[in-house]
Amino acid sequence: MTVLRLLGYPVSNYVNIVRAALIEKGLEHEFLVTRSSQEPTFLQISPLGKIPVLETSEGALTETVAILDYLDDAFPDVPLRPETPFARARARQIINIVQVYVEAQVRQLFPGVFMGGENLATTEVAVRSMLDRAIAALARLLxxxxxxxxxxxxxxxxxxxxxxxxxxxxxxxxxxxxxxEEIGGLAQWCAAMRARPSTGTVMAEFETSFEAYLAAHCAPYRPDEYKRSLSNA
Incomplete structure (x- = not known):
């Protein structure tokens, strides 16, 4: 049997995607808490020094999309891609929009939210403009x-x-x-996702690690306020 070991930090959304995929597919694996690094030994398994890294019996893989495609190809019993070529392309379309036009955009605001820094007003305006388009696109697609x-x-x-x-x-x-709240049906979908055992496992460790991360960075963001906003939604 292929031995799988996932290296990553529980605060990383991309690490958590891979970890959830492993659980959803029912694949035995080891999770080793690891931070990104430019150390030569780490660069041998992660050429850009990034996480997540999936170690397999054939070698190490990075980049979340590549890792998930490998898992589906190597362990097809519980597929995480639709059956038809068109549906698969639609799924990848959604993934690309979420990655490039949502996550990559808000990542520019992490310093002033999660890291104790400040965000320029011009950055906030530019990010909001792209998010407006991305949210409208997802509302049409999802x-x-x-x-x-x-x-x-x-x-x-x-x-x-x-x-x-x-x-x-x-x-x-x-x-x-x-x-x-701005995308119809997404609140119910989020509730269904949060009810998954995989989400419970992943998010429990995320919340603990995230609170420690925020405290270490003197961040103005407060997770409790987010939880209250969810309960009042």
Missing amino acids: EPGPFLFGDRPMQADLFTFYNIDIADRVTRFTYARSIV
């Missing part, structure tokens, strides 16, 4: 029922959930607006 491509989570669900979760925290803090 059809939760209860999940995006059937009766259980797939790759697109995992990418969307873990990226939208962090993005929603940023937009609530920065703009007093919620991506989840």
